[in-house]
Amino acid sequence: MTWFEDFVVGDRWRHARGTTVGEVESQLLTKLVLNTAQAHFNEHAMTGSPMGDGRLVFGLVTGSIVIGLATQDTAEHAVAEVGLTDVRFTSPVHLGDTLYALTEVLAVEEAGPDAGQVRFRHWGINQQDQVVFEGVRTVLVKRRPV
Amino acid sequence: MSELDLRSFPIRRRGNAFEEFTIGRRFEHHWGRTITAGDNAAFTTVTHAYNPLYLNAEQARAEGHPDVVVNPMLVLCTVVGLSVEDLSEGGGPFLGIDDLTFHRPVHPGDTLTASSTVVEARDSASRPNTGIVTWHTEAHNQRSELVLDYRRTNLVAKRS
Secondary structure, three states: OOHHHOOOOEEEEEOOOOOOOHHHHHHHHHHHHOOOOOOOOOOOOOOOOOOOOOEEEOOOHHHHHHHHHHHHHHOOOEEEEEEEEEOOOOOOEEEOEEEEEEEEEEEEEEEOOOOEEEEEEEEEEOOOOOEEEEEEEEEEEEEEOO | OOOOOOOOOOOOOOOOHHHOOOOOEEOOOOEEEEEOOHHHHHHHHHHOOOHHOOOOOHHOOOOOOOOOOOOHHHHHHHHHHHHHHOOOOOOEEEEEEEEEEEEEOOOOOOOOEEEEEEEEEEOOOOOOOOEEEEEEEEEEOOOOOOOEEEEEEEEOOOOO
């Protein structure tokens, strides 16, 4: 379960589902948010690129998918997302790569009668188990209703 | 009249080089973006962000919101997107984000605008044609309320 009381410091999970970053995940989301960098949507320009052949996935599309894949297990009963820090994009992600998400509970802190803050470290890995994303995320989570 | 040579047309280039990022320089980013319910549903479902506040308006209203809550990662992606032409379209990988705070919720129909200030700019030790730049970015809604702020760091290509 995913109420505040359920999170224990040191808990670690690999989340159940992965997702392959196709045109919908990469191009749709990049263009929806007005990211104008053509490294994310011009295959011709990226052929033979020093970052590896082909289009690169926008780092925050990677980050949003990794946090998304972790959301059911971490924020199904969230009141609000509070913040993010130490976000690092450690390897490039290319169109067609597959992402998986992993999480560790770093801290839990009481925040009044109805909710508490939980701090998670997340990792995103690709189909070769290379870390492509990491970050620390704080979420305000409801207590279990009495 | 010379023959038409389409390859001779000069490119209208976009983006800034490392030399443009002097400490303290502020950029008011272009356009703004009104976030729609459709944006939020598309982004949230494509990223598997199964928090009912983003997907179920009845539940969001029961918890005191006027409508569904816009997924904060969509807010972040949009604010970074608005800033790309000024900050990072000139080339160089996205290194990271620090000290990000989501100050208040965004709801469908809200309009986001963004601005950034250069807080750090230094040469890259390993890549002579590249620098490392950190910006502080703030985003506001249509009521001029602070929605989000963070520090973002990129490698940025130098002019030559």
